[in-house]
Amino acid sequence: MKRVVIVGVGFGGLRAAMALAGKGMEVVLLDRQNYHLFQPLLYQVATASLEQESIAYPIRAMVRRWEGVNFRLAEVCGVDLENRRLSIPGDFIEYDYLVLAAGSITNFFGMESVERNAYDLKKLDHAVDLRNQVLGSFERAARESDPARRRALLTFVIVGGGPTGVEFAGALAELDRFVLTKDYPELQAIAPRVILVEAMDRLLAAFPAELQEYTLEKLKRMGVEVMLNTRVSGAEPERVFLHDGTVIPAHTLFWSAGVRVAPLADSIPVPKKSAGRIPVEPDLSLAGHPEVFVVGDLAYLEQDGKPLPMVASVAMQEGDYAGKAILARYLDKQFPPFRFHDKGSMATIGRSAAVATAYGKNYSGFLAWLVWLGLHLYYLIGFRNRLLVLLNWSYYYILYERQIRLITREGEGGSCE
């Protein structure tokens, strides 16, 4: 039996596995985590809206229903294209076909002081760390007597005006306003600051101008300070430095201004494109290696003269395609080149407010928000997770209450030494 190895169980790897399940091939899924993570909702874990468990789904719970598919919890250390095998700690895994779907990590563009001091949102524990930091800052502010330090503790700088930055900024502003100001009577006199920093002259660069303006207006009305045409140049634990020399006293810096491919890409010896992406053939295979497919954020492919973006919808379609293309190749059938069908994109800003493009039309406000909710529930895996998320959202929508404001970091109460 021919063996397909799939590296990474994100949106791309998962769709590839689904396309290949029960088709007479051996499929081995590899990931360093034992769960599929629904990354688009990480910011809601970070803002105390969702339990971390509700956006993660154990891979073996899926795989046990898929004929011929196995999972192995393993870091992948390298790819040996010549011998068609992967190295994992203490072992090798041979493949007949390979799907690389290892995704991306945060790109700090070499700014070490930012990397050291900033929070980001790519993994489940990042979201929990960020939640601990936000809630912990309020606790520290509550017992701080120095007004300047108190102000810095309650200043949250978010860098990057893409969907993640916008969604986190909106959710954080609402957490502050609807929940935490009620929790901390001792902080009534101080309004927490949420500052959104974007290098370009607009938010949500990939969206139509109309929706960019809506987003900017909405965030401002929610109390978010938006700084356009602004770059961060460095950071310290209690300060953020801007390119123009401005210093913002802030204990929390969140970075969502860029991604780059997972380090595994280094073991593919081809010249990379921007963000380290691996150029692929029109059928997503690696040049000279028709048995190797690269999908999702890892893959660089142009369509109509523009590179496909590093987003979930591209990864899903590419993963599905790669699975089907492998089957076709295995059965010696022809298969047309990959083509991404853009159904649109969306971002939520706050309660009853989102922006969306779908099939060339623009939507904003309540309708876009409802569609956002529906689609996220739809793509979330598992009935239980959907129910849990729906419950949490309803709970928050009706009661303005976010229950998961737990600080799980040790030592927040100080040390007696």
Place this chain on the structure above:
Amino acid sequence: MKRVVIVGVGFGGLRAAMALAGKGMEVVLLDRQNYHLFQPLLYQVATASLEQESIAYPIRAMVRRWEGVNFRLAEVCGVDLENRRLSIPGDFIEYDYLVLAAGSITNFFGMESVERNAYDLKKLDHAVDLRNQVLGSFERAARESDPARRRALLTFVIVGGGPTGVEFAGALAELDRFVLTKDYPELQAIAPRVILVEAMDRLLAAFPAELQEYTLEKLKRMGVEVMLNTRVSGAEPERVFLHDGTVIPAHTLFWSAGVRVAPLADSIPVPKKSAGRIPVEPDLSLAGHPEVFVVGDLAYLEQDGKPLPMVASVAMQEGDYAGKAILARYLDKQFPPFRFHDKGSMATIGRSAAVATAYGKNYSGFLAWLVWLGLHLYYLIGFRNRLLVLLNWSYYYILYERQIRLITREGEGGSCE
């Protein structure tokens, strides 16, 4: 306004605060965590049944509805009885009345090798650590080629035949049998071992003999190996040593064979009772300090010639009493001495199986199990948490599925170095 300071927001501290809320006194709650933890369900977090968030409730969410009550996230370093103040990191808090409700920690009875290698269940992160360990052991076993090591990875030794040990053993045996054996087709040939070690000649020592026997029989039928009259003498990462010289190769050791009071008790200069408990007057106050009350696991009080046990129901009644006694003292009223009303105790063993005593009668099986479910839901704080737990339990009961089998510990996929 007179100030009451309550140390610890467990079952005892919480009830004291509830009794004092809105009564014209200033109440300050102190805890090192920002949430009330429902400890009796920790073992269900450890066995992938419940989200950690569903058994924790943010204290400020309660306190903001309670007039005159404030919360401060702080470690308490010491009590200065003479000057009526507590030291916390970098500060002091003065009190007119004090309620000490700091609870207990695990007692390893000085066995350092056990303390180093064993898991216990007193805090939220303990439960997550234990879940990671159980699930991680299955993953490591799945990729282990040496049969002896594989067997040791799938051997779980539980020490202590009290409610926590029994409940964890039962839940773990069911997790293995109903969930994990389906998740790991590569481990079909090996039955995981759950070993329950108890020093006495019976389980659940505080229960009537009839229920002890029921529990023993039920656990055995569920595949748990119960070793009575057996003591653990030491441990290594992959081995557990028994007093009689037996060595059990096992990578997971869980310790629930004893508790002792929180270290804060050291700052109360009185001779302690067993487990380090602080002897109190019939009204739960400290001899010579009528303004200081000690409740819950911390307090030692005999009733009808026997010490009250270190259990949640005692802590709740004592906390409530202390709150009311402080009010009475403040209003210069007489107040009768504390008396514990034993409504019974219970432990669950598995699906549809529990034991309970209530008002002198014994119950076992399905009925006891239903009562167990109902009472735990009732005592759990917050509508949302109750709903979540009920959903999870229903889900498991109907589908034999425990969804939260996520390994959140880093590095489980091995290291490439």
